[in-house]
Amino acid sequence: MVRSTVLICGGTGCSSSGSAKIKDKMVEEIKAAGLENEVKVVVTGCFGLCALGPIMIVYPEGTFYSRVTVEDVPEIVSEHLLKGRIVKHLAYDETVKDNEILSLNDTAFYKKQKRIALRNCGVINPENIDEYIGTDGYQALGKVLTEMQPQEVIDVIKASGLRGRGGAGFPTGMKWQFAANQPAGKKFVCCNADEGDPGAFMDRSILEGDPHALIEAMAIAGYAIGSDQGYVYVRAEYPIAVQRLQIALNQAREYGLLGKDIFGTGFNFDIELRLGAGAFVCGEETALMTSIEGKRGEPRPRPPFPAVKGLYGRPSILNNVETYANVAQIILKGADWFKSMGTEKSSGTKVFALGGKIKNTGLVEVPMGTTLRDIIYEIGGGIPDGKKFKAAQTGGPSGGCIPEKHLDTPIDFENLAAIGSIMGSGGLIVMDEDNCMVDIAKFFLEFTVDESCGKCTPCRVGTVRMLEILDKITSGNGTLEDIDKLEELCNYVKSASLCGLGQTAPNPVLSTLQYFRDEYVAHVVDKKCPAGVCKNLMRYVIIEDKCKGCTACARKCPVGAITGTVKQPHVIDAEKCVKCGVCIETCKFGAIVKQ
Amino acid sequence: MKKKPTTVAFKGTHEQELELDRLIAAHKDDPGALMPVLQGAQEIYGYLPEEVQRHIGLAMGIPFEQVYGVSTFYSQFSLNPKGEVAIAVCLGTACYVKGSGGILDKISSILDLAVGETSRDGKYSIEATRCIGACGLAPVLTINNEVYGRLTVAQVEGILKKYM
Numbered sequence: 001m002v003r004s005t006v007l008i009c010g011g012t013g014c015s016s017s018g019s020a021k022i023k024d025k026m027v028e029e030i031k032a033a034g035l036e037n038e039v040k041v042v043v044t045g046c047f048g049l050c051a052l053g054p055i056m057i058v059y060p061e062g063t064f065y066s067r068v069t070v071e072d073v074p075e076i077v078s079e080h081l082l083k084g085r086i087v088k089h090l091a092y093d094e095t096v097k098d099n100e101i102l103s104l105n106d107t108a109f110y111k112k113q114k115r116i117a118l119r120n121c122g123v124i125n126p127e128n129i130d131e132y133i134g135t136d137g138y139q140a141l142g143k144v145l146t147e148m149q150p151q152e153v154i155d156v157i158k159a160s161g162l163r164g165r166g167g168a169g170f171p172t173g174m175k176w177q178f179a180a181n182q183p184a185g186k187k188f189v190c191c192n193a194d195e196g197d198p199g200a201f202m203d204r205s206i207l208e209g210d211p212h213a214l215i216e217a218m219a220i221a222g223y224a225i226g227s228d229q230g231y232v233y234v235r236a237e238y239p240i241a242v243q244r245l246q247i248a249l250n251q252a253r254e255y256g257l258l259g260k261d262i263f264g265t266g267f268n269f270d271i272e273l274r275l276g277a278g279a280f281v282c283g284e285e286t287a288l289m290t291s292i293e294g295k296r297g298e299p300r301p302r303p304p305f306p307a308v309k310g311l312y313g314r315p316s317i318l319n320n321v322e323t324y325a326n327v328a329q330i331i332l333k334g335a336d337w338f339k340s341m342g343t344e345k346s347s348g349t350k351v352f353a354l355g356g357k358i359k360n361t362g363l364v365e366v367p368m369g370t371t372l373r374d375i376i377y378e379i380g381g382g383i384p385d386g387k388k389f390k391a392a393q394t395g396g397p398s399g400g401c402i403p404e405k406h407l408d409t410p411i412d413f414e415n416l417a418a419i420g421s422i423m424g425s426g427g428l429i430v431m432d433e434d435n436c437m438v439d440i441a442k443f444f445l446e447f448t449v450d451e452s453c454g455k456c457t458p459c460r461v462g463t464v465r466m467l468e469i470l471d472k473i474t475s476g477n478g479t480l481e482d483i484d485k486l487e488e489l490c491n492y493v494k495s496a497s498l499c500g501l502g503q504t505a506p507n508p509v510l511s512t513l514q515y516f517r518d519e520y521v522a523h524v525v526d527k528k529c530p531a532g533v534c535k536n537l538m539r540y541v542i543i544e545d546k547c548k549g550c551t552a553c554a555r556k557c558p559v560g561a562i563t564g565t566v567k568q569p570h571v572i573d574a575e576k577c578v579k580c581g582v583c584i585e586t587c588k589f590g591a592i593v594k595q
Numbered sequence: 596m597k598k599k600p601t602t603v604a605f606k607g608t609h610e611q612e613l614e615l616d617r618l619i620a621a622h623k624d625d626p627g628a629l630m631p632v633l634q635g636a637q638e639i640y641g642y643l644p645e646e647v648q649r650h651i652g653l654a655m656g657i658p659f660e661q662v663y664g665v666s667t668f669y670s671q672f673s674l675n676p677k678g679e680v681a682i683a684v685c686l687g688t689a690c691y692v693k694g695s696g697g698i699l700d701k702i703s704s705i706l707d708l709a710v711g712e713t714s715r716d717g718k719y720s721i722e723a724t725r726c727i728g729a730c731g732l733a734p735v736l737t738i739n740n741e742v743y744g745r746l747t748v749a750q751v752e753g754i755l756k757k758y759m
């Protein structure tokens with residue numbers, strides 16, 4: 001009889017820190033202890049707290065072990081699994097209070113979360129369809145096919161207020177209605193799993209942790225609009241996600257949940273995978289469809305909209321992974337249940353990938369309308385190392401930087417747009433006082449310049465001009481006129497570009513200009529980078545009083561820029577220094593600073 | 596995206612060509628097969644030599660210009676062979692704000708090799724990648740698919756030494 005279950009995260013984050021080896025060791029130790037019939041080991045998708053990976057949870061106690069190493073495994077087996085004694089020193093410290101071990105759900109990280117799209121992530125084995133079925137999986141598809149008309153399905157989705165989670169927030173039910181209204185014939189259901197925002201991993205975690213949720217929802221969409229063929233366009237850089245999705249598709253076919261005559265209702269539907277090849281613009285809907293056709297993924301003007309003329313010229317819908325991940329739950333629990341969460345215009349929840357200068361990097365799902373402050377400080381645990389918060393970036397290369405004064409804005413699609421950013425797909429990167437906002441703007445613009453497909457001039461040429469100006473500013477050669485010129489260019493590129501990539505590319509620049517103009521001014525007027533990031537604007541100097549003359553830095557400097565005699569303060573020759581930063585790291589006395 | 600064609604001579608084997616032909620045959624009737632075929636070919640050869648792209652074009656009845664247009668459009672396709680020690684540093688946002696730019700500079704200076712290039716002897720290559728999805732471990736780099744996370748500039752030398 002199974003009396004304990006050990007969940008080990010097999011998401012990309014934990015896999016990268018070696019969770020597969022931990023699982024092997026666990027299985028080996030359990031066998032050695034003769035527990036193989038009593039303890040079950042399950043590899044799951046992402047639990048969300050990637051910062052603490054590799055992660056292991058032992059049930060029935062729900063003990064949360066963090067940063068587990070292969071060496072820790074024997075102790076967990078002999079103490080916890082064999083003798084029932086929780087290994088306190090390996091448990092996540094937030095769960096250890098006095099002498100009690102708290103449930104994970106009571107920790108600050110999980111308490112304010114509401115998991116719908118992520119409900120199965122880190123809970124079930126994504127490679128076993130029975131576990132999905134065990135948590136009401138494929139019930140919604142059954143209900144839809146046997147009890148509902150396609151129009152009824154669309155009506156429920158419309159009533160739920162579900163909006164696209166891929167960035168633009170378009171009402172999903174309306175999109176489905178357009179496609180359903182087209183004359184019967186070949187139609188396509190597509191899923192955008194290209195996740196182009198660098199630094200976001202919500203969709204990947206859903207694919208890795210709960211792939212059947214996507215498959216079920218796409219079949220429901222197929223029934224609603226009258227399509228028998230789906231495509232998932234997924235990043236090739238996500239090998240684990242691709243593999244799990246492939247396994248899930250095969251299992252669904254085996255169970256008759258994909259293919260011909262599903263549930264004996266005469267409804268046919270199947271799904272094919274297409275791997276993206278690393279082009280950000282392919283996240284744009286018309287480009288994505290062109291790419292599935294095997295061509296260069298360039299956008300085309302709309303109208304015609306894909307709902308009328310999409311993939312292979314046929315009516316098609318495209319939705320984001322997280323959008324789909326809500327669908328089955330809405331069908332089962334009803335539109336009112338979904339509407340009861342979130343704000344008036346943005347119902348439900350949103351998944352965010354927390355990253356950057358934040359303690360609990362990882363995945364969180366919160367009701368729409370939660371404030372950034374709650375996400376960053378309560379759930380995210382705040383900024384590490386006692387540093388000061390500077391900005392939160394949402395929406396990736398299409399979004400903006402939000403300053404401290406807007407942290408109490410309840411986030412939904414409208415509010416984020418009003419403060420100069422966008423919801424985007426859910427990347428949320430926190431920056432502290434050590435990040436230079438001009439440098440960040442330049443970072444995103446380098447990305448856009450690289451990713452512009454080149455089809456239209458405002459984007460192709462305009463973004464390059466903008467980058468040139470930013471280069472000039474960060475290297476200390478900018479003027480106040482350059483800042484004005486930059487702003488002008490932004491507005492031009494925004495209004496004249498063909499697709500969303502160009503239209504949103506200026507956002508990181510515009511929002512930093514709006515909230516952090518003083519940093520731009522410091523770069524051009526004082527020729528200083530306040531955060532000490534822009535290399536050309538800073539110098540490495542040794543503070544005389546602090547230098548003990550240990551000579552450590554002089555020995556490490558790759559270009560011999562540091563001179564001085566033993567036990568005497570050293571100096572850096574600014575002419576020779578290549579600003580590599582090695583000396584700062586070498587100095588044990590904190591005597592070297594960037595200015 | 597600008598891509599530099601390689602200067603390394605093509606050294607394909609007969610086995611590789613057979614495998615490529617099997618791959619092309621398997622996709623014969625799919626519409627939109629060019630991408631999956633190029634992806635498969637890159638797995639076989641490690642990169643996409645011009646000779647291979649010509650072969651694919653001929654076998655699939657697609658003009659070479661179109662094949663080349665596709666292979667140069669997508670950043671995943673590499674026209675250059677990777678080094679035996681293929682180093683990739685993540686420059687995704689989460690890694691960048693945590694200083695992956697400095698790590699990349701450091702590697703580049705240790706190996707005296709520019710980002711995006713392969714050393715003449717074919718031993719090393721350095722690449723800047725976009726988010727590999729391990730943002731929780733930022734900043735990260737991979738060497739031949741082994742992931743190193745929570746890095747500091749100071750650790751770089753020690754990691755590289757393992758491969759020298």
Ligand SMILES: Cc1cc2nc3c(=O)[nH]c(=O)nc-3n(C[C@H](O)[C@H](O)[C@H](O)COP(=O)(O)O)c2cc1C
Pocket residue numbers: 163164165166167168169170172192193194195196197280281282283284285286318319320321323324425499500501
């Ligand atoms: C340049 C560009 C990149 C995009 N990247 C993505 C992406 O990576 N993932 C995504 O779901 N949507 C992306 N979108 C939005 C899609 O075009 C589309 O609106 C979305 O996938 C529709 O699904 P939804 O309504 O469920 O959000 C991108 C749009 C643009 C203009």
Ligand code: SF4
Pocket residue numbers: 281299451452453454455456457459460497498499500501502503
């Ligand atoms: S806006 Fe940029 S990415 Fe979009 S079509 Fe024009 S050039 Fe291509």
Ligand code: SF4
Pocket residue numbers: 540556557558559560561562572576577578579580581582583584
């Ligand atoms: S920053 Fe680098 S080059 Fe400059 S003094 Fe320090 S160690 Fe030498």
Ligand code: FES
Pocket residue numbers: 198199200685686687688689690691725726727728729730731733734735
């Ligand atoms: S940004 Fe580097 S792994 Fe995501």
